[in-house]
Amino acid sequence: MPVPVRSPAGSPEDLRSSLHGRGQRLTPQRQRVLSLFERLGEGRHLSAEEVHQRLLQAEERVSLATVYRTLRLLSSMGMLQELELPEGGRRFELGGDHHRDHHHLVCVRCGCTEEFENPAVLAAGEAAASLHGFRLLECVLNVRALCPRCAQAEPNAT
Amino acid sequence: MPVPVRSPAGSPEDLRSSLHGRGQRLTPQRQRVLSLFERLGEGRHLSAEEVHQRLLQAEERVSLATVYRTLRLLSSMGMLQELELPEGGRRFELGGDHHRDHHHLVCVRCGCTEEFENPAVLAAGEAAASLHGFRLLECVLNVRALCPRCAQAEPNAT
DNA sequence: GCTTCTCAATACTGGCCATTGTTGAGAAGC
DNA sequence: GCTTCTCAACAATGGCCAGTATTGAGAAGC
Structure with missing residues (x-):
């Protein structure tokens, strides 16, 4: 049974540590597969063969067997989701x-984190992306701050 | 005592690579000094002695000589700014x-980046910080996207 | 046809070691 | 008094190597 993976496919480093936690390795092939999905964005679903083909087109050769193995691995880690189609075949x-x-x-002091959402941020990201002709995939806002406890511990009032 | 969950995103790795680029090393002492300033926020300026004292208070022992050396180093790297006070003494x-x-x-494909600003993001960060009782230090929005050239190279329309 | 298995070749990792940048204390310089 | 220098002790890195997870091709299974 795979370990619970909390962080979604984020940075390359996330994948590495998720793998290492299970005594597994980060290989170029695995990066390529995951990266392909990230480039596609969220709604898209592909079959193993499609993944294989797209990687070939992108000049990122990965054998079909490895594609299968990697898809299974990433799914078991929760980074990909498997869809069983009624017509047969998986995506x-x-x-x-x-x-x-x-x-x-x-919190830059103790490292604790809080998550939040705010559509305004996504809007800002989309505006910037559109301005520069980029196609937005994902927005991540990191607010470096001091949590209430640590703010109190710091003997300074800015 | 707070439990560190994960390293705060932002500068830990930046500092490391900046140092490595110059054939220098990332040491706990250097991290402590820079981290102190980050915790303080932007307006604050400290003398070497004050840095030394504050680190002692925080149970992060760093010798005074090292404080001086580190301050000079971080300044030469542009991560800190040196202020020469007329009364003598530097901050x-x-x-x-x-x-x-x-x-x-x-761009998640070729790695190219564009910078932008948007006050709405800072506002969102401040709102979240205030909601959770955090004291905001810095807002960094990372928009993962495809640049125009790479978007074209990707054979898919989401 | 789609997916998994086999097995030799490959290459990612962790550990160990030598190199050499850094640190800590205290002396010395300004 | 504030800051830098000296030098032995320390420790972050890079390189090298063995161990072993992973890959690629093609055969085999469903």
């Missing part, structure tokens, strides 16, 4: 808790 | 380009 898409915008309040 | 504060909100558009 995969980005894991469920992948909000396009999820934000964190991080 | 240090967080480097200038440390905006309380600076945001990035990052």
Whole structure:
């Protein structure tokens, strides 16, 4: 039974540590597969063969067998979600808790975090993306701050 | 005593790579000094002795000589700014380009980035901070996206 | 046809070690 | 008094290596 993976497919480093936690390794192939889904965005679902083809097109060769293995692995880690189609054949898409915008309040002193949402942030991200011609995938706002407890411990009032 | 959950995103890794780029090392002492200034926020300026004392209070022992060396180092790297007081004695504060909100558009495919600003983001951060009783230090919005060139290369319309 | 298995070749990791940048105390300089 | 220098002790890194998870091709299973 796989370990509970809390953080969605975020940074490359997240994937690495998730894998290491299970004594597994981060390989270019695994990165390529996950990265492909991240580039596609959330709604998209692909079959193993499609993943294989797309990676080939992107000049990121990964053998079909490895694609299958990796899809299964990433699913078991919760980073991908498996869809069983009635017509036969399976599809995969980005894991469920992948909000396009999820934000964190991080205490720089003790490291504790709070999560929050705010549509205004996504709007700002979309505005900037559109201004520069980018296609937005995900917005992550990190607010570096001091939590109530640590703020009290710090002997200074700015 | 607070329990560290995960390292605050932002500068820990930045500092490391900046140092490595110069063939220098990331040590706990350097982290402590920089971290102290980050906790203080932007307006604050401290003398070497004050830094030393505050670190002692925080049970983060760093020798005075090292404090001096580190302050000089961080200044030369632009992470701190040196203020020469007319009365004699120098003070240090967080480097200038440390905006309380600076945001990035990052292409997840080629890695290129664009920077932008948007007061709405800072507002959102402040709202969240205030809601949870946090004292905001800095807002960093990371928009994961595809740049125009890479968006074109990706053969899919979501 | 889609998916998994086999097995030799490959390569990611963690551990260990030498290199050399850093630190701590106290002396020395200004 | 504030800041820098000296030097032995310390420790962050990079390189190297063995251990072993992973990959690629093709065969085999469903």
